[in-house]
Amino acid sequence: MATVRDVAIRAGVSPITVSRVINNTGYISRTTRDKVEAAIAELGYVPNVLARSLRSKRSHTLAFVTTDITNPFFTSMARGIEDAASAAGYTVLFCNTDENAEKEDRYVQLLLQKQTDGVLLVPAKSSPRSVELLHDQDTPVVVLDRAIGSLKADVVRCDSVQGAFDLIRVLLERGHQRIAALGGPMGISTADDRIAGYERAMHAAGLSTQDLIFRGQFTEPSGFEMASAALQLTPRPTALFATNNFVAVGASRALEALGLSVPTDLSLVAFDDVPPVLAQYAFLSVVAQPAYQMGQEAVALLLARLGSEEPAPYREVILPTTLIVRGSVGLAPDVSGSAQSAGGTSGPQETPG
Amino acid sequence: MATVRDVAIRAGVSPITVSRVINNTGYISRTTRDKVEAAIAELGYVPNVLARSLRSKRSHTLAFVTTDITNPFFTSMARGIEDAASAAGYTVLFCNTDENAEKEDRYVQLLLQKQTDGVLLVPAKSSPRSVELLHDQDTPVVVLDRAIGSLKADVVRCDSVQGAFDLIRVLLERGHQRIAALGGPMGISTADDRIAGYERAMHAAGLSTQDLIFRGQFTEPSGFEMASAALQLTPRPTALFATNNFVAVGASRALEALGLSVPTDLSLVAFDDVPPVLAQYAFLSVVAQPAYQMGQEAVALLLARLGSEEPAPYREVILPTTLIVRGSVGLAPDVSGSAQSAGGTSGPQETPG
DNA sequence: TTGTAAGCGTTATCAC
């Protein structure tokens, strides 16, 4: 592989002159520039940016560390990140941690070694050691989706408390009183906040949440388990609140397994929308988060921090969620006699006598 | 930031000794190792792998260049790639080309400059200049999903001809004769092959494909347009074949816009399954491709090539597809009088004696 | 078992 030296010899100039041509730096005469460019073309020279990075201490590489790129929410976020990063001349490494803090730490260690300029992190824990690690090595971080204890990073997220509150209100307005919440892991802000929003809405309506709160993982199997447990309760809840998209899918499976249909037998609401492509088939009522914009915003914050040497104060950007009511919510059984099927996209159903 | 030199001074040894400790290379006495490790811990030393890469000519970085990570098919593939790469100590850069060959070339140029060890490419064209670029710089490529003209790369893909053939057979067996195909761009092997499989099945059944073949993009809007056009035909087709998942979504929208329901009014089949999480809601009959395994297999091929200096012959790995028949196919109108609703969501029924 | 010297490919600094 040709190097600056090879190009320099071929063009009859010095290596530094070649460098100047490549980077459009300093003054170069028309003729030397032409000679150099000809040599570059002839040799098929490709600059080695590793060497450049070693000198300049800028790798022009960011990293997106998330729990699972397969989650459509994070896929959209990834795309937002990549588009924004690419537009600014950065490439993006991607890392899946599967909600495993050790895996996260190992990745961060590796990214540090790779001289990654900045990291976009969806932390697996509320007080991530990884943020400290990065901070100690002067690598800026933007934390995505979740709030954390540390104050050493910018944060881009949505208001999970409000989102959950809105969603529960939809159910309350339709007469539901016995609503079970299927929550994520303790200590993850989105999981905690969504339960908090649920409680706030319930309590504001003077309702008890006793025995109605389940906590598990943000996964499909966990959603299945929690929903199965919730449906054993007597009296049975008339509505379920799934705190993320995977949990919602698990809950749907549990309902199906028991031969219960939505919204006839039960209503179901969830956090996170289905992927954009499938919006067509969407049936679930949800609070949607602007994943793509979150990614873009996070990159903007990161680049701003990379751009200036001054240590600006850390910012928390909270983006609005969107409430989308679809066919998965119906009237609660006890009030459905008085008014028919409000809010459901699908047609009215039989009132039980 | 501390360097090997700093660590060496602190531990009272030479830089190379530090290097040996870090890399577990050569013989080191117990005591020096302890001294060095202590110094590393005290200084919070993080090795700079950029410098290492400059010397060793191995960046331990791969790149996944795809059309759109947002397509669930490629998302699964990405996850397969990341898992396999990570297990082997490699990180992965991701790049979206949006089926744009120029964007692809720009990315490849950048990856070359970054000394990427190998590239996993979903090419935007059948004769990608990018593969030549990479080949010329001795960077191995594995082409994913699509066949290409060039013979300078390993290929991992599925048999689109056979897959389409299988799918059309499902329709033919249910009496459909007027089946329209909604195809992708000319010159992309998967697009061409799926149309070829369709034609083969139709012709084998003695049916004409005249006016029934539409070509557009692998996008939702294009699917909408093609389906809308197909539904204008007289007599109207009794079934539609969407050649990828996005096209299928567009086609569904077109059907809905015209007030046609599936499978009552029309049957619909497609290439590519819905994302795993949503399999629950799946209604479409599809040929599914093992995206995750394709990603893993591709990484295996790439690493094998990186591992040995001998130029092994290029391989083409063709993975099997899976036919999944769901509720979106029904009997063709003209035969539905004789037997009701075969092949619906409910399982197989008794063979008529 | 440990150290010396040199170089990977690039660019900052200073000189002409």
Place this chain on the structure above:
DNA sequence: GTGATAACGCTTACAA
């Protein structure tokens, strides 16, 4: 306008 020199942080080759 252009060039010589050194340095970024690390490791290969060769000594000791």
